[in-house]
Amino acid sequence: MTLAKLVSEIKRKKSFLCVGLDVDLNKIPTHLLETEDPIFEFNKQIIDATHHVAVSYKPNTAFYEAYGIKGWQSLDKTIKYINTNYPEIFTIADAKRGDIGNTSTMYAKAFFEDLNFDSVTVAPYMGSDSVEPFLAFKDKFTIMLALTSNKGGLDFQGKELVDGQPLYKEVLKTALTWKNSENLLFVVGATKAEYFKGIREIAPNSFLLVPGVGAQGGSLEGVCEYGINKENIGLLINSSRGIIYASNRTDFAEAAKLEAEKLQNQMATILAKNNIS
Numbered sequence: 112m113t114l115a116k117l118v119s120e121i122k123r124k125k126s127f128l129c130v131g132l133d134v135d136l137n138k139i140p141t142h143l144l145e146t147e148d149p150i151f152e153f154n155k156q157i158i159d160a161t162h163h164v165a166v167s168y169k170p171n172t173a174f175y176e177a178y179g180i181k182g183w184q185s186l187d188k189t190i191k192y193i194n195t196n197y198p199e200i201f202t203i204a205d206a207k208r209g210d211i212g213n214t215s216t217m218y219a220k221a222f223f224e225d226l227n228f229d230s231v232t233v234a235p236y237m238g239s240d241s242v243e244p245f246l247a248f249k250d251k252f253t254i255m256l257a258l259t260s261n262k263g264g265l266d267f268q269g270k271e272l273v274d275g276q277p278l279y280k281e282v283l284k285t286a287l288t289w290k291n292s293e294n295l296l297f298v299v300g301a302t303k304a305e306y307f308k309g310i311r312e313i314a315p316n317s318f319l320l321v322p323g324v325g326a327q328g329g330s331l332e333g334v335c336e337y338g339i340n341k342e343n344i345g346l347l348i349n350s351s352r353g354i355i356y357a358s359n360r361t362d363f364a365e366a367a368k369l370e371a372e373k374l375q376n377q378m379a380t381i382l383a384k385n386n387i388s
């Protein structure tokens with residue numbers, strides 16, 4: 112996958128929606144628990160019902176790792192299902208990895224080569240040599256945490272350095288100087304809409320993965336006010352629980368479809384308002 116392809120899909124579908132596949136067996140409809148692989152069955156139906164309005168899917172690996180080998184197999188089946196049936200979709204392994212260089216290379220192999228995801232989320236705390244091994248993979252993307260959606264996100268990320276600028280701004284500026292930084296995207300939470308203006312001054316053209324609309328209460332319009340880039344759009348807005356748990360009954364896929372379509376409608380309006388076609 113290339114970012115140019117992603118941009119053309121966004122324009123074709125008039126959508127920059129990323130559906131989060133954070134599957135919790137306690138929340139899915141009970142009739143699925145009778146099937147051989149409830150997690151995969153749930154994902155398959157959600158994907159089939161929403162792919163026409165989504166450009167990306169983001170399984171958070173925690174929700175699969177929690178179920179051991181079976182969970183990992185469900186993740187493997189899910190990514191294969193997307194890659195086989197909907198190859199135009201941009202896939203994100205939300206794993207928040209990052210370690211010393213040789214270890215990061217193995218994490219990158221796991222997600223880019225074995226599972227064949229287009230991208231993986233990483234934490235920047237260990238610095239350049241923990242992220243550059245991910246960036247070295249051609250046509251694969253590394254999505255680094257910059258300013259996260261959670262309340263505690265500001266505990267460290269918002270701390271002012273000696274020159275008075277917050278840590279997350281230093282993280283953005285420095286990361287953009289790293290080797291192969293054209294393969295770098297950033298996470299910025301939708302609950303932090305008021306920060307997008309400053310972030311776009313530092314990273315005007317970077318793609319931003321923006322979780323936090325839906326269950327966490329972030330505002331799509333608020334994010335887009337300064338977050339949208341008129342050339343490449345530059346945004347992937349993620350909603351997980353707000354879409355996949357819209358209903359816990361047999362109509363769950365239809366309910367997810369309606370929620371995803373609602374967000375896509377809002378996105379189409381925003382694209383039109385910005386004269387992006």
Ligand SMILES: O=C(O)c1cc(=O)[nH]c(=O)n1[C@@H]1O[C@H](COP(=O)(O)O)[C@@H](O)[C@H]1O
Pocket residue numbers: 131133171205232258259260261298299300322323324325326327349350351352353
């Ligand atoms: O990296 C992420 O995706 C992420 C970063 C962040 O700052 N906040 C955040 O919520 N996320 C993830 O995005 C998803 C949000 O899920 P919902 O709140 O259910 O829409 C979860 O998988 C989170 O782990």
